[in-house]
Amino acid sequence: MSDYSEYSKVFKALGDTKRAMIVDMLSCGELCACMILERFDMSQSTLSHHMKILCECGLVKGREQGKWTYYSLDEDTVSEIKQFLCRITSDKENCMCKDSDCCKGCDGNE
Amino acid sequence: MSDYSEYSKVFKALGDTKRAMIVDMLSCGELCACMILERFDMSQSTLSHHMKILCECGLVKGREQGKWTYYSLDEDTVSEIKQFLCRITSDKENCMCKDSDCCKGCDGNE
DNA sequence: TCCTCAAATTGACGTTTATCGATATGACGC
């Protein structure tokens, strides 16, 4: 049904403080790598690595223009991950937990 | 301003497939550890470790009752993490990126 | 008071991650 492992990549990406900050920065619009780098105390190779992770999970898109690479949020993925987060944290009428032998607690079940 | 590292813990917790599944299970209501364990192919100590991580980041609450421990989602944290996700992914009028030397792109800035 | 059972903790392991410096790639201007 829901692809946990796909979205886990996104959560893993957001699980790093600096990557969460990068996402926050990009939420205001496209930025080129050097602008992002300026804001952080990290090497260029480390930033590049973080951007790769953000891109690979789908949260961020890269657009190359000459020497520069511009990054921006992928709004589709953003909205998907929000939906996913809502889905796994909200009660479901037909949840698997509602049938048979789950959600009764140990007492009622043994 | 916003405490990235606090919420990064929550994302890190959700970044593991199995923990995301556990959250999904708990969204339908309280469950005791043994019920969760039944659903997974993992050792009891591994489950206990995952539950600890989920509790420590605030996503899940544990309630001990006799021999058993019942787990449930902490709705406050759930709502906070949703808000945080929205915040870092949506455009902000007074975003730090809107001032001075950011968001102009490299061309306009050097 | 024992024994049993649920859960947490410990210690070990192999894997993944974050980071860096160094190097490679590829675009631009001369």
Added chain:
DNA sequence: GCGTCATATCGATAAACGTCAATTTGAGGA
């Protein structure tokens, strides 16, 4: 074509992570 600049990739390293089996803790029942 040659330096320079922006990024990406590589290789190394130390820390963090997921997992298990074994042990400990603590509650309940005989």
